[in-house]
Amino acid sequence: MTRSPHTKSTVERLDDKVLAAKVAEFHQDHFQHLSTLNEIAEELGIQVPTGGDMKQILTTGKVALADLFGDSAILKAMKTNEDDTVLAYERASQNEHARPESTEFFLKAHQDEVRHRTWFETTAKQL
Numbered sequence: 001m002t003r004s005p006h007t008k009s010t011v012e013r014l015d016d017k018v019l020a021a022k023v024a025e026f027h028q029d030h031f032q033h034l035s036t037l038n039e040i041a042e043e044l045g046i047q048v049p050t051g052g053d054m055k056q057i058l059t060t061g062k063v064a065l066a067d068l069f070g071d072s073a074i075l076k077a078m079k080t081n082e083d084d085t086v087l088a089y090e091r092a093s094q095n096e097h098a099r100p101e102s103t104e105f106f107l108k109a110h111q112d113e114v115r116h117r118t119w120f121e122t123t124a125k126q127l
């Protein structure tokens, strides 16, 4: 994926490199989730959108804005992004039309997202 030179990642924005390493680890979870989601979509014959969509622009913008107020604000903005993924995987895991393997994946991804959210929440409070 190409990125404009003006777009900094959350990992780059965080001044505390210990926090940045943790966020980088969460990104790896997301990449794994995405690859499984792509497999599921392919099996179902669903065309997967590529490139930045409006949602991506909004979430990136939220974190960019928070950057003006430091690490704690960045983590709080990230926490609200995790709220969205927690809810999405929770709903997906309850979908009765999903195949058992997919449901198993959705439950695992949901647990990962809850873990991410808890970390953002508790760490933002400690800063």
Ligand SMILES: [Fe+2]
Residues within 6 Å of the ligand: 026, 030, 082, 085, 112, 113, 116, 117
């Ligand atoms: Fe996450």
